[in-house]
Amino acid sequence: MDAGLFQQTAHSPSYFELARRLGDGGRQLVDFCIPCNPYFPTPEMFDELSRNLEAVLKFYPSDADTIAAQLARVLGLNPATMAMSNGSTELITWMDHLWFTESVAIPIPTFGRWTDQPMETGKRVDMFPLREIDGFRLNVDHYLRFIRARRSKVAVLCNPNNPDGGYLPRREVIRFMDELADLDLVVIDESFIDFVDAERDPSVAMDAAIRPNVVVLKSLGKNFGLHGIRFGYLVANPGLAGTMRRTLPKWNLNSLAETVVYMLAEHGAEYRESLRLLARDRYTMGMHLAQLPELTVYSSQANFLLVKLSAAIDGTELRDYLISRHQLFIRECGNKLGMSNRFVRLVVRPQQDVARLVSAMHAYSHPQWEDELALRRNAARSA
Template identity: 25%
Template sequence: MTRLTRPDLDALPNYVPGRNIADLVRELGLDEAIKLASNEVPYGPLPGVVEAVTEAVTTVHRYPDMGVVRLREVIGERFGVSPDRVVTGCGSVALAEILAKTTCLPGDEIIYSWRSFEAYPIIAAGGGATSIRVPNTAGHGHDLTAMAAAITDRTRMIFVCNPNNPTGTSLRKAEIDRFLDAVPSDVLVVLDEAYREFVTDPDVPDALRTYGDRPNVVVLRTMSKAWGLAGLRMGYLVAQPEVAATIRKVVTPFSTSTVAQAAALAALDQEEEMRRRCSLVIAERTRLTEALRKLSVDVPDSQANFVWLPLGERTAEFSAACESRGVIVRGFHPEGVRVTVGTPEENDRFLAAAEAAL
């Protein structure tokens, strides 16, 4: 039979989303279940978003504003950058794919830490690039010294996930400074800050404010997490104008929908409420971390809206035990389990399941 797809993609893992609640309830005969697997914020849409979406739906027979002019203006005003440096897309992961498409030809290299965001190897392979995985440190974070040492003349792009998904660990300014100074000027560094709004450590820099002026740095953000728009797929990046202009050439036309644009504008008007909700998540993050450490789990400090349980070979057993009690967590075999911070009630239920499992 004639092959119609690339054979190198056979070995590529599928992106694994958090398990569906309805499937688990049906499979195990449970009355209910909760999902702490996808890093969603549990408090519903921000005020005004539903109304903005409802109004926008009445115009979905028309194409959206392809230039995303108003939203780019608002994002630019928020961060003190020119709108021509802002590119929006269907979530930050779609923009990461576009960055690979923009920078790499087949055989070029993309460096990232591992374990980090599970989409990175998929993004690299999808664009025909070679993945260069640099193992995490013993503390479950990026080894920036080793990542710098891995750069070759084929390196085109480096992903730095800060805070890191799925471990929640973060990089501080001094180590990022050293790393960026060591990266050649023709290598694009993507500072992926999907969880920036949950950072409380003052030594973890805001990449837009600290590194936004560097020609070879792109800062990647999402509105799926803290801003509560996971179901609408809304992300953005900030780059130098010439880089942003090239990226816009290969972005799928009209990929930032009318509804997503309207929702994002409404959400951005609610920063105070967003911060309040993040503070609730942060408080619960601390409580979860302390409780799990009392169960003898070596949970690293998290700066995201999830915690990491480095359970190693116990990962599958722990995940299954939680599911049997109606709590869906996210196992990364064979390293560990990521648990999203939920409401206090959801977190109590997880802790009860974790105690029983451990």
């Protein structure tokens, strides 16, 4: 495996780039790296998209306001409080240009664009370290004191957080927003909030819409298992949301995104079932991984699990081994601020994929197991 492929940025290479490098082996690649929903859209929904593909690719989409208005109807939101974008990172970029004036506070480790984007435009980034000894849990009071001590102008909170899946109860997030009502902006990144099952209605989007300085960020690609479409949205009071809508291009969404948004109204039950299945798989996957003595598995409310490797395992070597020998793609966290390559993030996947991952990780720690795995694979092909 070409190590340079993983050293170009602070993010992982795309599935397509990696599959091209693997050649024929890319067809067997199982993605444990990019957070996705494996149960949605359903096969029937993909069949419907396939039947409409020619029209989807051939004709212009509606403007962003039309598509966002339909999404608002599906979600039960006021369209005046929304702005829809070509991926959540587009919104992060424009938030930085519009509202990040001097400094931004952010717990680390977290999603890399929250630190990279403001640093690229010369802002001061006040990084609040989440401690391994605390299981990377965020203490709201400690974070608030940090923000005040640093006199940060903007504060960001990711809930659940990436890469650890740590979750703050809704009441704590509301308290956080209210304590910082004097800041220029408070951003709550809820890209993974739909995967939470610790409490009902965990989102604070409706609360943000009536506050003067709060923006909630959402990522439809992560929730719906459609990263390739690139769509996200924010919820804020009509003034902030309107500023963002006027800043974004009028036709910044594509026809495929529009098609999916209009399909969602008819497939809410399937989406809710996908979340139930994923929560089940998250629990069983954590149990299976925890049985490997070389791993420490952290509790998560997202669609991924953070895992610490034993001192005998190098995360970079493990990542390359799993790709080259078993066509399994994982997220090694050595290039994440606040982490090292002793940590890997593993996306929740169905049981058969997890069994393949657990066997391969066991084989890495016990090389004699590799020969037995090869015999099993050959026997399966011959059957």
